[in-house]
Amino acid sequence: MFLASYRKLKKHGVVGLNHRNISLIQKLNRRDLYPLVDNKLKTKELAQKAGIPIPALLGIIEEQHSAEALIASLPTDQGFVIKPARGSSGKGVMVVPKQKMDRKGVVRYQKSNGRLMERSDVLHHISNIISGLYSLGGYRDIAMVEELVKPHPFFDPIAWEGLPDVRIVVMRGYPIMAMIRLPTSHSQGRANLHQGAVGVGINIATGVMTTGVQFNRLVSEHPDTLVEFGGLRIPEWRKQLEMAASCYEMTGLGYLGCDIILDAQRGPLLLELNARPGLNIQIANNQGLGINVAKAAEWLELEESPAERVSRAIAAFGGGEEPLPEEEPARAYAGV
Known part of the structure; x- marks a missing residue:
């Protein structure tokens, strides 16, 4: 039974802790570079030098x-x-x-x-x-x-008393999977999944929110506001992808979780980086990370700019969806 379950998970590209630690983190992240992201002050200094916007x-x-x-x-x-x-x-x-x-x-x-x-x-x-x-x-x-960052009004109906953040996983600068973490009353306004926030998958090509997860259970609406999030499109999505892609040059780390917040006035801001991003992003997207990892591995020898890497990732991981113009919303909130 265990072997059958393992084979099924592997077939669907599900990445486990051992695979992540050995094949991704250890292989792509030099240990001497960890302090650049483990220390938020150092991350801020790097971002300022790279021209990436951050909270003051x-x-x-x-x-x-x-x-x-x-x-x-x-x-x-x-x-x-x-x-x-x-x-x-x-x-x-x-x-x-x-x-x-x-x-x-x-x-x-x-x-x-x-x-x-x-x-x-x-x-x-x-x-x-x-x-x-x-x-x-x-x-x-x-x-x-x-x-204190003021959240973009887009999030008012789908967040509770807190600041949502977008997690984009990048592999050698190629965005391979993304989700947004929405604060809830259970998480006391924090955007941490282990504290009860909701993680919602994001289509890489369009920035459209898809499936959601809370405490490893699939959900389709915010538990406090009861607003369905499937089909909602995150503003300034291309800009967030390029910001995350640029963090590869900024840090030299090949496997990163980039956390980005959307300020009402300033737009996307880099909140922090994680050299050991978690795996719940697979549940939020209802897809194994390994499928995208295998595809991105084909590009690692290419010399491309962050914008070029984003375009390649959009074409590969969009699921056939055409990127939307930045000003075009996927859909409006019902009754809002």
């Missing part, structure tokens, strides 16, 4: 004694995000959408779930980040304070 960095905190001055200096009319430079899977990220001042003139900080915090709560969280509570390996870390 408001400050960094390396020592606890400098935390209060930086937090106090932030304009009270804007939100912000605190995250560990070496964190993973969304651990240690604190989103503060609003700051409020009480009758005594004391600033309070509102989390995504609406709960108000004292400044001491924020400083305690920063202390935990610096001590390495959320870092890879538990090593001492740096707290980053970033601007």
Whole structure:
């Protein structure tokens, strides 16, 4: 029975952990380059040099004694995000959408779930980040304070109290599979699948959303808004593909998960990179990753620009779908 199941999965191109680790990550990613993506500060520096847009960095905190001055200096009319430079899977990220001042003139900080915090709560969280509570390996870390990105209005009906992000897996700069992660009430507004966000597959050629998955179960609508996402087309899709493709030159890593967010004013922004992208993207797309990996392997000796690589991937992985003009939506939301 096990052998039959294994053969069936292999036939459909399903990639398992061993295959991913040995044939993709170890083969295509040099270990000395991992710090470029494991450290979000280094990723930001690389992106700035490469001209890839990123969320603005408001400050960094390396020592606890400098935390209060930086937090106090932030304009009270804007939100912000605190995250560990070496964190993973969304651990240690604190989103503060609003700051409020009480009758005594004391600033309070509102989390995504609406709960108000004292400044001491924020400083305690920063202390935990610096001590390495959320870092890879538990090593001492740096707290980053970033601007709060305002989600594109496209996402209003299909996300709950949070910021969706697009994950594009690239192999030597060729986009081979993509999905979007939608925050839910169960994930408390976070776009992390293991916390309950919904992952939805994306057609590479068109940017159209297809099947969805939550907790490894197929879903067709957002569990909180009940809006069906199949057939919806993500704005500025070609730009996001080219951004992800450019990360190969930027880092030198041949197998990457590129996480991109869509800001209401600035458009696509590179959020972070992952040298060990997970495999749930196969469930979201209802397709094995190995089929696209095998195809992309035929192109690895070609010398093409990011734009040329995107065009080749669109032609190969679009499932026969013709790319849509950027201004043409796939369909409108019903009743929105």
